[in-house]
Amino acid sequence: MGAISAITIHHSGFPEGFRATGTEDAAENLRFILAFHTAPPPDGRGWADIGYHFAIDPAGRMWELRSLQYQGAHVKNHNAGNIGVVCLGNFDLHPLPPEQWAALERLIKGGERYLGRVRIMGHRDIADEATSCPGEHLYHALAAIQR
Numbered sequence: 165m166g167a168i169s170a171i172t173i174h175h176s177g178f179p180e181g182f183r184a185t186g187t188e189d190a191a192e193n194l195r196f197i198l199a200f201h202t203a204p205p206p207d208g209r210g211w212a213d214i215g216y217h218f219a220i221d222p223a224g225r226m227w228e229l230r231s232l233q234y235q236g237a238h239v240k241n242h243n244a245g246n247i248g249v250v251c252l253g254n255f256d257l258h259p260l261p262p263e264q265w266a267a268l269e270r271l272i273k274g275g276e277r278y279l280g281r282v283r284i285m286g287h288r289d290i291a292d293e294a295t296s297c298p299g300e301h302l303y304h305a306l307a308a309i310q311r
């Protein structure tokens with residue numbers, strides 16, 4: 165992973181969105197993403213683990229995913245020292261629930277207490293290829309807390 169200098173925010177971006185608030189709904193959705201990230205190509209990405217370090221579900225639960233010991237797989241060519249956080253949902257389609265946004269702010273603030281000053285980005289801010297991630301609604305909300 166190396167020295168951590170950035171936190172990059174994503175949405176899961178499924179075309180149908182994801183708005184379920186149950187613990188098991190989120191766990192099932194995360195297992196689906198894990199299976200896709202770890203399945204060998206062409207069915208999946210063939211990675212060693214889910215690509216993100218943390219997830220936040222629509223009810224505001226935080227999920228610890230890939231260990232911070234290891235570089236993530238969430239922004240091609242820009243994973244070194246970069247924590248990947250995925251907010252479950254499609255924020256091109258739906259606004260972020262207040263509970264989910266509050267949890268994301270807590271995670272970012274907690275990260276800064278632990279790490280010191282880091283760059284906070286939406287995926288599209290550093291992607292080499294065009295992406296709408298983390299979705300319009302979340303991207304504009306993030307602008308308020310970015311530096």
Ligand SMILES: [Zn+2]
Nearest residue numbers: 174175287297
């Ligand atoms: Zn993304």
